Amino acid sequence: MTRSDFALVGGGIIGACLAEELAATGAAVSVLDAGPTPGHATSRAAGPAAPALRHVADHVFYGWLQQAAASLREDVDRLEPVHGRFSAPQPILHVLRAEEADRVAPHLPATASSAHWISSTQAAELATGFRLPDDRRYLLEQTALAVDGARYLSAVQARCARLDVVWRQDTTVQDVLVTDDGVELATTGGPVHTDIAIITAGAWSGTAELTGAPVHVRPARRQLVTLAAESVPPLILSSTRHLVPGVAGDVIIGTDEDDIAAQAPGFDDRCDVAGITELLHFAATALPALARAAPADLRCGLCPVPASGRPLIGRVPGHQRLWLATGHAGHGLLTARHTARGLTTALTKGQWDTVPRMMCPTRALEG
Ligand SMILES: Cc1cc2nc3c(=O)[nH]c(=O)nc-3n(C[C@H](O)[C@H](O)[C@H](O)COP(=O)(O)OP(=O)(O)OC[C@H]3O[C@@H](n4cnc5c(N)ncnc54)[C@H](O)[C@@H]3O)c2cc1C
Structure with missing residues (x-):
């Protein structure tokens, strides 16, 4: 034994x-x-490793997520030179509806000092090629990471x-x-x-x-699509879905955590047409050039979601x-x-x- x-x-x-x-x-x-x-x-995960703004009003938890981001950065500095690249530093552009922006804004000075609001014109200059609605509010964080789980x-x-x-x-x-x-x-x-x-x-x-x-x-499904694109976007775009320049030079389209709660419970980890179609539609709408990109991989994994x-x-x-x-x-x-x-x-x-x-x-x- x-x-x-x-x-x-x-x-x-x-x-x-x-x-x-x-x-x-x-x-x-x-x-x-x-x-x-x-x-x-x-082994299926890839995407932004950044504190999610929906937790910003919970100062204790959001503070813990920010500390976690610092620990992850130390891992990047320590492990990548020896074991190869698993992350890509990228700015992250949050696209928020006005009511979400109003909810988030009062908590930002205390919790996310690297983030600042920018106008839709400034957002369009940074996010070249993206279709960005004028009626949204834009929050830019300079120091996010995209991480490949495997x-x-x-x-x-x-x-x-x-x-x-x-x-x-x-x-x-x-x-x-x-x-x-x-x-x-x-x-x-x-x-x-x-x-x-x-x-x-x-x-x-x-x-x-x-x-x-x-x-x-409980298990909750989370799906993503990777696209082989001719050019990768210059930043992570994050709304209810996200569009991420991947570590392998691909483009990752994933869901936000809120969406997995609505999906069927159980240990079924297969991708489904509804979820994948939604992701592809989001990609082609947010960055029209991606309509011509080839889907390279479809992934689905079960995340551990606590009550x-x-x-x-x-x-x-x-x-x-x-x-x-x-x-x-x-x-x-x-x-x-x-x-x-x-x-x-x-x-x-x-x-x-x-x-x-x-x-x-x-x-x-x-x-
Ligand atoms: C598509 C997708 C995208 C994601 N994107 C992001 C992201 O962008 N940023 C982020 O921070 N997180 C992301 N996540 C979430 C992140 O991947 C998970 O939170 C994390 O991987 C959970 O790690 P874990 O070790 O708890 O679970 P797992 O990686 O699932 O590992 C659990 C292990 O336990 C083993 N196991 C189960 N039962 C037993 C048993 N009885 N005996 C022995 N072994 C057992 C399983 O075989 C498995 O290997 C994403 C997840 C998915 C699926």
Whole structure:
């Protein structure tokens, strides 16, 4: 039977960053991942890793997202020179209806100092080729990043290998038994014994066999299209959909997080015609030159969406040895490193300074 200090159930970007942080403290860490290759949502994800403006009025959460953006930038500086490019720095142009702009504006000075309002004429000069309506308001942030999930995960996994993390694919955790001595995980590859188990299983984190406690995380589909375009746009355009110059020189058309809530629940991760058509229509309307671009890839992944609206980071209610890091919905690429650092400090030093109390699973359960 294998023994580790920490066993992580799920090897997406959350499990990978956490494995790296824990292993860097000298702990023996295992990652058990059900799939043939690492990550589910992570391996399909690409898009803007920037705090979403719809959270701007929630100062604690938006502040945490901004700290996460700084942690991600540190990852870019540290990992890309060694493991290859997974991000592209881009300005982001938010296109807002007047009522949304009025809601967002009062919160900006305190929370997003790099953002400033520009006129529709200035927006048109920056976003050449785009069709921009005059009746919208435009907010420009200079310092956003576009991130490719599969490439980011591959870089973090390479760091894990250097730190002797034991990483097992095709290993599904079927049952979790917490004892006085530790945690026994029944897996398709045999039993694994660990002092502490951490559920980082993305959209599957709420399944009863993993926690035995009600963890309210549901799968929500998110789709994207990549286009092989002759020229890539000079910035990220963000409204209810987004149009992003991709890391691989392609153009990514994706949805905003609000849209996934309306989609069918369950673990069906196939693209559908309605979703893809909407994305293509958006692309050709926002940037007419894209009407002639060739669709290169269609992707759909299941994101872990928590009922509380915030990630769940902390102990599974009622268990000392069973922990959670999940519920990152549409901002897991943005927040994985910050989550991993915060939880590692909590697990190894008992300090919770960088994980807001609103993310504590017990509090989330109590509403
Ligand atoms: C199309 C798309 C676009 C996105 N765009 C962005 C973006 O622009 N910016 C951003 O910040 N975020 C984006 N996201 C969201 C981001 O990808 C997710 O928040 C993040 O990848 C979640 O990571 P995770 O590690 O929790 O889950 P996953 O990557 O899904 O990993 C979970 C892993 O757990 C494993 N697992 C499940 N059950 C078990 C079990 N019983 N035993 C063992 N292993 C198990 C699975 O095999 C999987 O590998 C996007 C997501 C999608 C799908």
